[in-house]
Amino acid sequence: MEEIELAIPGCFLSVSDDNLLIGSNRPLSSLSTAIYGGGLRTIRYALNHRLTHYYPSEKDFPGGSVSAYLEECARRLTADPEESAVLLTAATVSLYSHKIIQTGPVTVEIVTTGGVEKTACRASSPALYREEDGRFAPLGTINMMVLLKGRLPDGIMARAFITLTEGKTAALQDLGIADVNNGLPATGTGTDGITFITDPSGPLFTDAGPFSELGAALAKAAYESVTECLVKYDHPWNSSPLLQTPDAVDLKQLKKSLSKENR
Numbered sequence: 001m002e003e004i005e006l007a008i009p010g011c012f013l014s015v016s017d018d019n020l021l022i023g024s025n026r027p028l029s030s031l032s033t034a035i036y037g038g039g040l041r042t043i044r045y046a047l048n049h050r051l052t053h054y055y056p057s058e059k060d061f062p063g064g065s066v067s068a069y070l071e072e073c074a075r076r077l078t079a080d081p082e083e084s085a086v087l088l089t090a091a092t093v094s095l096y097s098h099k100i101i102q103t104g105p106v107t108v109e110i111v112t113t114g115g116v117e118k119t120a121c122r123a124s125s126p127a128l129y130r131e132e133d134g135r136f137a138p139l140g141t142i143n144m145m146v147l148l149k150g151r152l153p154d155g156i157m158a159r160a161f162i163t164l165t166e167g168k169t170a171a172l173q174d175l176g177i178a179d180v181n182n183g184l185p186a187t188g189t190g191t192d193g194i195t196f197i198t199d200p201s202g203p204l205f206t207d208a209g210p211f212s213e214l215g216a217a218l219a220k221a222a223y224e225s226v227t228e229c230l231v232k233y234d235h236p237w238n239s240s241p242l243l244q245t246p247d248a249v250d251l252k253q254l255k256k257s258l259s260k261e262n263r
Helices: 066-076 154-175 213-234 251-261
Strands: 002-005 011-015 019-032 039-050 084-089 097-103 106-114 142-148 193-198
Touching (some): 019 154, 039 193, 066 084, 106 213
Antiparallel strands (some): 011 019, 019 039
16 A cells, blocks of 8 residues: 655555545544545544445445445554544546645645546436435545645535535536536536545634635645546546537626626
8 A cells, every 4th residue: 555645744645446545643623525424523534435346225235334334444444433534436546636735824635536427417407316225326426535734613614615616616617527417517426525624733714715815725626636537537428528618708898798788
């Protein structure tokens, strides 16, 4: 297993065929969508695990549930499950993107895996399945593990999720990724995940919106890492120039046109 020292003090990234494990020598704050260890809590490990077998329902997973399976995945890597948040993907985790964005006092580090060929979707499209009897959707997944050299109030951590998601969606729009079921511009996949980690001993930030320096760094990290995953490694079939973001408009001309219409 390859081990990489991260820019966030005391943190490392371990890379193997089916796992990306971020570890820390001290407790860190986390907000995560992870099935195991998700929510707002204190962690020392963040894991992105690749599922290599198909299980038709949750009860078919080793241990009888997805949560039990992911708990065992953390334990096998000697990560304390009680201090872990574990994301699940079907993407090839060894083809990950690792980016560091530094601007002023802000340092954001991101480790992303991505695949959009099976589950790219447009939020607001009709549902494809009903959660019932432990059955669930297939995995494609864009998973982001993000570290901030700083601390945030709880509400601002939630705001950071919005900014990271907007950065991801901007990347998909610029690449012209289509919803695999209707051909409309995709906003994500049906199974995306985020684990966002902050340092309680770092400087305090109180704004994670995209106009702020922190928010701009978060969005840039998400945008660049998702773009790298899809362009460098994935080359998705459902990418079309017809759906790519058009050129920017001339705002001055737009305002002039609007003012003429209102006369």
